[in-house]
Amino acid sequence: MIIIRKFMPTITSFEELDKEIQKAGGKPLVLEALWDGDTQGWYLILSLYIETGVLFWKKQEVVQLGTVSFGGDIRLFNGAVPAWPEAELTKEWGQKAIKKYGLTFYFPSDKEPDDNCPGWTDRHLAINCADCNKLIIPTDSPYLPKEICYHCHLTRESNEKIKNAVPYDNGVTMYLFRNEEYKQIGYCSYFESFTIAPFIQHHVKHQLIEQAINVVTLDQPDIIALKEQLEHTLENKLATYQRGEIEERMKLFVSFYTCTYKGKQYELMNKYNEAHRLIIELISSWETAEEAISENYSYKIIFKKGITYRDDAILRFVNYVSKGTAAISAINKQYTGVLTEAIVMDTIKKLEQIGCLEISGDEVSITRTGKNIV
Numbered sequence: 006m007i008i009i010r011k012f013m014p015t016i017t018s019f020e021e022l023d024k025e026i027q028k029a030g031g032k033p034l035v036l037e038a039l040w041d042g043d044t045q046g047w048y049l050i051l052s053l054y055i056e057t058g059v060l061f062w063k064k065q066e067v068v069q070l071g072t073v074s075f076g077g078d079i080r081l082f083n084g085a086v087p088a089w090p091e092a093e094l095t096k097e098w099g100q101k102a103i104k105k106y107g108l109t110f111y112f113p114s115d116k117e118p119d120d121n122c123p124g125w126t127d128r129h130l131a132i133n134c135a136d137c138n139k140l141i142i143p144t145d146s147p148y149l150p151k152e153i154c155y156h157c158h159l160t161r162e163s164n165e166k167i168k169n170a171v172p173y174d175n176g177v178t179m180y181l182f183r184n185e186e187y188k189q190i191g192y193c194s195y196f197e198s199f200t201i202a203p204f205i206q207h208h209v210k211h212q213l214i215e216q217a218i219n220v221v222t223l224d225q226p227d228i229i230a231l232k233e234q235l236e237h238t239l240e241n242k243l244a245t246y247q248r249g250e251i252e253e254r255m256k257l258f259v260s261f262y263t264c265t266y267k268g269k270q271y272e273l274m275n276k277y278n279e280a281h282r283l284i285i286e287l288i289s290s291w292e293t294a295e296e297a298i299s300e301n302y303s304y305k306i307i308f309k310k311g312i313t314y315r316d317d318a319i320l321r322f323v324n325y326v327s328k329g330t331a332a333i334s335a336i337n338k339q340y341t342g343v344l345t346e347a348i349v350m351d352t353i354k355k356l357e358q359i360g361c362l363e364i365s366g367d368e369v370s371i372t373r374t375g376k377n378i379v
């Protein structure tokens with residue numbers, strides 16, 4: 006069933022939902038909440054199965070009430086945190102609707118988005134996920150296991166990496182640093198992908214040593230030199246700058262972005278134009294260097310070496326799920342069936358040794374160094 010989202014009201018409170026239920030008329034039987042997704046992200050579609058008419062003229066109908074969505078995928082950052090506020094709210098409203106109408110509340114995936122769940126009337130086509138018991142229509146993809154849902158498939162894959170301590174050294178983070186304050190200015194899987202990489206390579210090579218976490222620092226003289234190099238490169242690029250025109254058929258995907266550099270404005274295509282993309286990135290890097298110079302920041306570039314998925318998972322659990330401090334027993338509980346207590350303890354000790362965690366009695370806390378790599 007294709008539902009055009011923009012024609013459905015967005016529901017943000019139980020009162021609004023209740024109004025839609027009453028508008029639907031008839032006797033409410035089932036309130037259904039199903040996930041769907043588009044380019045803006047995941048959202049829930051709320052539908053109501055109602056009974057109308059009396060005696061032999063009774064019939065059932067389904068009415069779409071509206072969608073629930075908060076948009077944005079910022080929550081993906083947290084990895085393990087099931088932070089889907091639309092699911093939490095919908096659960097709450099479902100309980101209120103049960104109380105008020107005595108209906109059945111059907112919400113097959115109330116913990117995370119999943120668009121493979123059956124609608125209320127398709128339940129007979131579904132199976133229960135072998136890991137989480139959720140009702141799903143088995144996937145027809147030849148590459149995915151059929152007995153579990155996609156979410157559990159990802160969890161199994163991730164647990165394998167944690168169990169086997171698969172290396173996880175990708176990821177370089179760049180910060181502006183001043184008086185114990187870190188401001189993140191960039192993240193790339195590989196150092197070479199940073200726009201400023203070619204200009205600071207010598208500093209990096211010089212400072213990198215054989216250790217788990219390397220912090221490369223650029224001080225003010227280095228940043229001044231970097232800024233000069235950026236200006237030099239920008240002058241060359243801007244000398245051959247051409248605005249160009251966006252082809253008619255590309256107008257849906259590409260637009261002009263106005264950049265100001267040294268008092269002059271340039272219109273640059275935000276996509277599919279390599280020369281423009283480079284100019285945008287160079288100007289943005291130049292602005293960062295300017296800010297660092299005028300506000301007396303240094304650059305800190307953080308590299309990892311010898312970090313595994315297991316280390317990363319435990320650090321993330323402490324930092325995001327436990328908000329910085331976790332009981333060791335809570336970490337053990339989180340990884341029950343994946344890691345033994347002895348392995349959890351070894352990992353904690355390793356993370357302490359490389360300066361990412363501090364152990365205090367039966368608790369661990371993440372350090373600044375630890376925060377810098379998750």
Ligand SMILES: [Zn+2]
Pocket residue numbers: 134135136137138139153154155156157
């Ligand atoms: Zn599952």
